Amino acid sequence: MKDNFGRDINYLRISITDKCNLRCKYCMPEEGISKVKHEDVMTIDEYLSVAKVFKNLGISKIRITGGEPLVKKGVIDLISGFKKIGIEEITMTTNGLLLSKMAKELKEAGLSRVNISLDSLEEEKYRDITRGGNLHDVLEGIEACKKYGITPIKINSVAMKDVNINEFRDFVNLTRDEDVSVRFIELMPIGEAIKYKDKFVSNDELLSLYPELKPMEALDKSSPAKYYKLPNGKGNVGFINPMSCKFCGTCNRVRLTSKGQLLMCLHSNIHIDILQSLREGKDIEKLIIDAIYAKPETHHLLEGEYNSTDMNEIGG
Numbered sequence: 001m002k003d004n005f006g007r008d009i010n011y012l013r014i015s016i017t018d019k020c021n022l023r024c025k026y027c028m029p030e031e032g033i034s035k036v037k038h039e040d041v042m043t044i045d046e047y048l049s050v051a052k053v054f055k056n057l058g059i060s061k062i063r064i065t066g067g068e069p070l071v072k073k074g075v076i077d078l079i080s081g082f083k084k085i086g087i088e089e090i091t092m093t094t095n096g097l098l099l100s101k102m103a104k105e106l107k108e109a110g111l112s113r114v115n116i117s118l119d120s121l122e123e124e125k126y127r128d129i130t131r132g133g134n135l136h137d138v139l140e141g142i143e144a145c146k147k148y149g150i151t152p153i154k155i156n157s158v159a160m161k162d163v164n165i166n167e168f169r170d171f172v173n174l175t176r177d178e179d180v181s182v183r184f185i186e187l188m189p190i191g192e193a194i195k196y197k198d199k200f201v202s203n204d205e206l207l208s209l210y211p212e213l214k215p216m217e218a219l220d221k222s223s224p225a226k227y228y229k230l231p232n233g234k235g236n237v238g239f240i241n242p243m244s245c246k247f248c249g250t251c252n253r254v255r256l257t258s259k260g261q262l263l264m265c266l267h268s269n270i271h272i273d274i275l276q277s278l279r280e281g282k283d284i285e286k287l288i289i290d291a292i293y294a295k296p297e298t299h300h301l302l303e304g305e306y307n308s309t310d311m312n313e314i315g316g
């Protein structure tokens with residue numbers, strides 16, 4: 001359906017858990033997050049009921065995120081359930097640690113593609129940023145996706161000063177011989193990342209490090225990324241700049257958290273409690289239609305209006 005500004009809302013991002021098997025320094029506190037009561041989290045059946053309503057309102061694509069979606073019990077049933085109700089494209093954002101074990105089942109359930117978050121190609125640095133992650137598990141996960149046809153693969157990396165910009169060229173070089181998309185996301189000063197504000201690197205600064213990169217035609221108008229290519233490169237390199245408002249005008253997405261809160265914008269503090277209404281047997285279709293009509297025209301990050309919820313809860 002169209003919102004009040006004529007944007008066709010066809011993309012739902014669902015954070016299916018706020019738990020994660022990593023503790024990335026800029027994303028989650030070292031001690032982890034406060035435990036949410038089991039009954040406060042949406043069940044697989046509840047996700048499917050809500051997804052059916054969204055499907056009838058024109059949602060054709062669902063991205064599953066988290067926390068870490070692959071640690072959620074029932075994730076395979078959830079994907080096959082989405083497929084059964086007719087969702088055309090089911091994708092996932094994951095840290096990739098469990099992909100080597102799960103890629104085959106995920107493909108069979110109906111997962112189309114994955115975005116894998118990877119901030120370093122150096123073993124020790126990866127372990128440090130993630131507070132304990134094993135880079136080899138992620139690399140094996142990438143290979144498993146290729147083997148089972150969960151492709152093309154997108155690798156998402158948050159560039160940080162004095163942390164990983166020295167690896168920028170190595171990341172870009174991954175796109176030379178393989179059809180992968182490597183995308184750099186500017187660090188957003190929200191939640192834990194506020195402590196790392198001084199690590200911010202702009203995309204323009206990164207681009208200046210690799211002048212051979214040439215801009216490409218927009219791959220998808222609603223995509224937040226601007227794409228570039230190496231001469232004769234098989235893959236591409238994307239830059240996502242969440243701070244400037246370049247893609248609000250074509251934003252086609254809404255979000256649902258694992259506690260059943262509907263968000264019309266990643267950066268909005270307005271949460272609509274779908275889960276409570278669903279459990280009370282209320283008409284959630286009307287609630288969703290009203291929420292979509294009220295989707296804000298743009299975010300106000302540059303004016304200092306941030307979402308106070310951490311990324312592991314909203315889902316990046």
Ligand code: SAM
Nearest residue numbers: 027066067068093094095117187188193311316
């Ligand atoms: N666990 C999954 C993963 O690692 O991809 C999904 C959730 S994670 C919150 C999704 C993405 O958000 C990751 O790529 C992470 O790097 C990114 N992220 C977290 N905090 C961020 C921040 N402050 N600014 C930019 N990206 C952030």
